[in-house]
Amino acid sequence: MRRHAGPLDKRKKVTRCQSCSKRRIKCEGGFPCEYCTRTKKQCHPPGPSSRRIEFVLVNSSTRPDYQTLGSPALIPRPDDSLYLDYFALFVGRCQFARGFATLCSDLLPLISTSRPLKDLAMAIGALEASRRGSLHTYRGSDSPQVASFGFYGRSIEAFQKQIQTSQGIEREDVLWVTLFLGIYDLMSENFGDGWANHMSYGISRILHAMKPVDDPSPLRMTLLDAFQTLEANRAIIYGDGSSLVQKCWSSHLSGPNTQPPSTMHSIIQLMLEVSGFNQRFFEGIESIASDDRPLHPFISELAVDGCRLHEKLESWYIETATQRDESDPYSKLALAIYHALVLFLSGNYGYYSCWEGQRLVCILSGNKSGKKSWVSLGVFSDKGSMSLREYKVICSNAGIIKTPTFHFFG
Structure with a gap:
């Protein structure tokens, strides 16, 4: 049924002729229209609209039961x-x-x-x-x-x-x-x-x-x-x-x-040791006045304990090398924790300046002579803190058999 344009509709009121309606094309309007004139066809105006009333019979047996349908995402x-x-x-x-x-x-x-x-x-x-x-x-x-x-x-x-x-x-x-x-x-x-x-x-x-x-x-x-x-x-x-x-x-x-501990279990134990040392580290330093820290014996004790704890981390890395499986996610996690603990332990010493320029005793397990080697915990060059490679070279030239890899600078 044709829809009538509203009172505010400014479009041109056009009704298709019968020829354009059969071909389902746009009719330009007029009589005869442009299409019928160009194709030399008879242009017939649109026929009268049908006013018949159609009754539709619905079969209720095929109607779906809407009471049984529900949204699966909505539950009371x-x-x-x-x-x-x-x-x-x-x-x-x-x-x-x-x-x-x-x-x-x-x-x-x-x-x-x-x-x-x-x-x-x-x-x-x-x-x-x-x-x-x-x-x-x-x-x-x-x-x-x-x-x-x-x-x-x-x-x-x-x-x-x-x-x-x-x-x-x-x-x-x-x-x-x-x-x-x-x-x-x-x-x-x-x-x-x-x-x-x-x-x-x-x-x-x-x-x-x-x-x-x-x-x-x-x-x-x-x-x-x-x-x-x-x-x-x-x-x-x-x-x-x-x-x-x-x-x-x-x-x-x-x-x-009798079985050796897993890599994850052993690194967790080292995490606990580092955590306990970290608590003693900060509580001990904060209890000492800033001017008294460089010469205080507790500062030297913390430095030696830090070296020993780092040696434990290095020993874990070497001893568990054959146990670590690269395809095992827990082995990867244990290795990531190891690197994080090394950085965490090293960062504690960079937080304070009481170790700069001091010469403290560090017992090295690799020294076959059993003598104590003196290493400087505050190694600085003219351009700032040295790299780990430069620090190892200096220790090697000083005659230290096993160069310490623990560095207290960032």
Whole structure:
């Protein structure tokens, strides 16, 4: 049916003739039109519009049932299994330790029997769902982020009641709840102070209260490995001590092991040593007046301890050369941590100027004569600090058999 132009329509009111309408081309209008004149055809005006009424019969048996159709992304209230699936997706991306990303199947029986752990797993899953943006609810229902905070609050409440009893703190789920509480705080906060408190205070206090197990399960060993990695990173980031150097930590590990430690485990131990030394380093220097630092005996002690710690790092690099697999991501991570520790340890000495121009004793393991070699910790040229290669050349010319690679300049 032809549409009529509106009162404000300034276009020319043109109706196609029958010839132009059959060919479905634009008609210039007029009678006869330009096309019919050029092709020497008869130009017939458009016929009268049809005013017939057509009735359409619809077969109701083939009509789709719209009540059974719904959007898969819109659900009124997500059930527990949905948020647990998102929790499994999150854990699958966590590479804290070997086997941690695949422990969800082993952790499910513990989740089903522990109310605090189940609520916490759903809190992490709901928070992961809100971050992905792939889950929506109807208006009036809680969003995944709001539901996450609700699960988190219920988990905290149930967990506080559980650890108030002596039997509750011996349960297997206590360490897992504390670990995932720290991970949740790390996900939801901007600074991660809650995560640091759970790592340094929560798990260490629980390990003090728990009785050591003679034969820890693989699930617990995976948790202890993950906690060891996270705690070592926390200690070195915050410049704080760690409970991993205490006896309560070693008592929770397995019995004597004849196998050599892995490269990742050994570099984590060096991280803890560097972290403890770093804390003693800054606290000791700040306790000495600036004018008294160059001649203070504690400054010389820190220099020697730094050389010894660097020798440990160099020994680790040499001894683990045959164990490192270039295709193994954890071997690559251990090597990256080694280089970061060397730079971190060296950067501490560049922060203060009390070592410039001093000659301090450094015991070199490669000196076959067993004599002490004097090396200058503040080596400077006219153009500024020397490169490591220039420093090695000077040490070689001085008769040092094994030149130190530890440099206290940037």
